[in-house]
Amino acid sequence: MPRAGLDPAAVVAAGADLADEIGFPALTMGRLAERLGVRTPSLYKHVASQEDLNRRIAALAVGEATDAIGAAIQGRAGRDALRAAARALRDFVLAHPGRYAATLGFSLTGPDDPLAVAAARSMEPFTAVLRGYDLAPADTTHALRALRSIFHGFATIEAGGGFRWGTATDESFDWLIDLVDLGLRAQPGRPGTTSG
Amino acid sequence: MPRAGLDPAAVVAAGADLADEIGFPALTMGRLAERLGVRTPSLYKHVASQEDLNRRIAALAVGEATDAIGAAIQGRAGRDALRAAARALRDFVLAHPGRYAATLGFSLTGPDDPLAVAAARSMEPFTAVLRGYDLAPADTTHALRALRSIFHGFATIEAGGGFRWGTATDESFDWLIDLVDLGLRAQPGRPGTTSG
DNA sequence: AGCTTTTGGCTAACGTAGTAAGCCACTGCG
């Protein structure tokens, strides 16, 4: 029997793709093995466990999403950058629901954890976006968490099929971005000094 | 052997409590049966499946959270109401992480689905909060979705153990509420007519 | 080339979890 020529990266990538196709909860070791033309136990030569596989998929997804957002905000600032970042994240989630679902519900173990590294890097584009607003330095962390919460929340609900009645989600998304933009520019203590 | 005297409501309530204690993913039919002093298959006299159990726990949780938020905004309006609603939701999530986790990741099947009914009702307190702001009627749905996204996002990330460095999450939460409040009051097209 | 080492498949087997089938005692009503 010829070898399949797998390696950890190939297994993780195939797992991410399969999760996007059939949904993250439906991603089992057996199905992934079948997809790869291999018996289930063979996967354990490349990943330590399903938990390990899931974490690697999550790290891959976070990295890809970070890159997409970083590319989207190139050459933009202020509201344009906010909009571009939010759209890029949303597009990623809609295009890769399985990957995104994989990123949810992990406790970051330590600073050496690849997922923690990816998570830390994922803050960078949002930090760049916030640089376009005139925030007090002490507020940067709060604003970062706010952005994270807001876009994570919207993406999760939309991906999970919430937002029933009417479902003009594109409009709602733009409205949400405007809301955040207005809120960021209306911060007290910085009256009217709109980035100048 | 004397009967345990179970009924669906008791099973669901015990499942919700157990999920809060040990985490929703760790809630298995076996563990719940053990908690109730009963063998696993006996549970199937009260719930159709684990999926059914989970949906019922989710419906219970949504109902309880809705009640808590509704009570919290009694007699309040505007920013006070927004704050109270957000705090009530956050408190619920932190006090009942298992129940909350149960509410995530369901596709609402039909209008008869109890979970869909509960979900529809859960919008009411937020609608009431928005009445305190001077929004265009066409924007109500957008604003509702925005509130849902924002508080869902924050609660999820906090419950999942995100928000590492510094972890002054209380402050961040208040900052987020202020951001939303400012954004809602700065809506264009309604200049300065602050609810009067 | 031929020998050796490592690697990446495999089969077999086990534990856990969800679930179906079917039995039988307890509860409650006439």
Add this chain to the structure above:
DNA sequence: CGCAGTGGCTTACTACGTTAGCCAAAAGCT
């Protein structure tokens, strides 16, 4: 008291994750 129905039970089956141990293919060395 007798009887119906409910709510326990045991047994059994399936799917899945995981481990152990075997063996051939690939890769490296002389």
